[in-house]
Amino acid sequence: MLREEDEKIWKIARPHLDVRNNDEHTVVSYHLAKNLLEKYPEANPDVVLTAILLHDTGWKSVPQDKLMESFGYKKKYPELLIQHEKEGAKLAQRELAKLGYDQAVIDQIADIIDGHDSTLEAKNINDAIVKDADKLWRFTPHANKIVCKWYDVEPMKVIDIIMGNSIMHLLLPESKVMAHGFMDFIRAHEALPKYINYETNTIE
Numbered sequence: 023m024l025r026e027e028d029e030k031i032w033k034i035a036r037p038h039l040d041v042r043n044n045d046e047h048t049v050v051s052y053h054l055a056k057n058l059l060e061k062y063p064e065a066n067p068d069v070v071l072t073a074i075l076l077h078d079t080g081w082k083s084v085p086q087d088k089l090m091e092s093f094g095y096k097k098k099y100p101e102l103l104i105q106h107e108k109e110g111a112k113l114a115q116r117e118l119a120k121l122g123y124d125q126a127v128i129d130q131i132a133d134i135i136d137g138h139d140s141t142l143e144a145k146n147i148n149d150a151i152v153k154d155a156d157k158l159w160r161f162t163p164h165a166n167k168i169v170c171k172w173y174d175v176e177p178m179k180v181i182d183i184i185m186g187n188s189i190m191h192l193l194l195p196e197s198k199v200m201a202h203g204f205m206d207f208i209r210a211h212e213a214l215p216k217y218i219n220y221e222t223n224t225i226e
């Protein structure tokens with residue numbers, strides 16, 4: 023569930039998230055960020071959760087015929103990956119100012135959005151939680167299904183891809199534990215037909 027105070031941010035973000043499954047990705051990453059926030063009381067939920075809701079709003083400004091080749095393991099247009107970060111940061115500046123947010127808080131949020139994917143080192147704990155919550159989505163069963171469709175590959179191939187390009191960039195130990203848990207679930211799910219005969223198994 024979104025915090026009540028985040029509903030207004032979601033309303034602003036949502037019209038910008040209807041490309042590349044960004045709406046679902048954002049809601050899942052928001053919940054992963056909330057989980058990480060429980061472990062880091064020194065982090066600021068108002069900065070982290072606002073940043074995660076707005077972090078991918080910039081994808082809508084990218085030429086849609088090039089969008090699917092602007093990220094991931096088939097990336098051809100790295101400049102568009104940067105563009106989505108810059109446009110998202112601009113949108114955060116503009117919209118949060120309209121809501122009357124303190125400029126110092128707006129700057130922290132925009133600073134996290136700008137570089138959330140293209141930079142790998144975190145500037146502070148708020149930044150680390152947003153970066154990890156964003157990447158952690160890739161390990162979830164939810165993302166696995168979506169990425170299989172994007173690249174026309176099998177679930178285990180998605181695990182190979184993220185083990186090759188994402189696991190080493192998770193910053194917090196709790197994120198690594200979660201990532202491995204998600205991947206083990208997918209491995210187990212893929213292994214089920216090997217051990218269970220679904221044609222004769224009548225247990226619901």
Ligand SMILES: [Fe+2]
Nearest residue numbers: 077078138139
């Ligand atoms: Fe992004």
Ligand SMILES: [Fe+2]
Nearest residue numbers: 047077078156
């Ligand atoms: Fe993202």
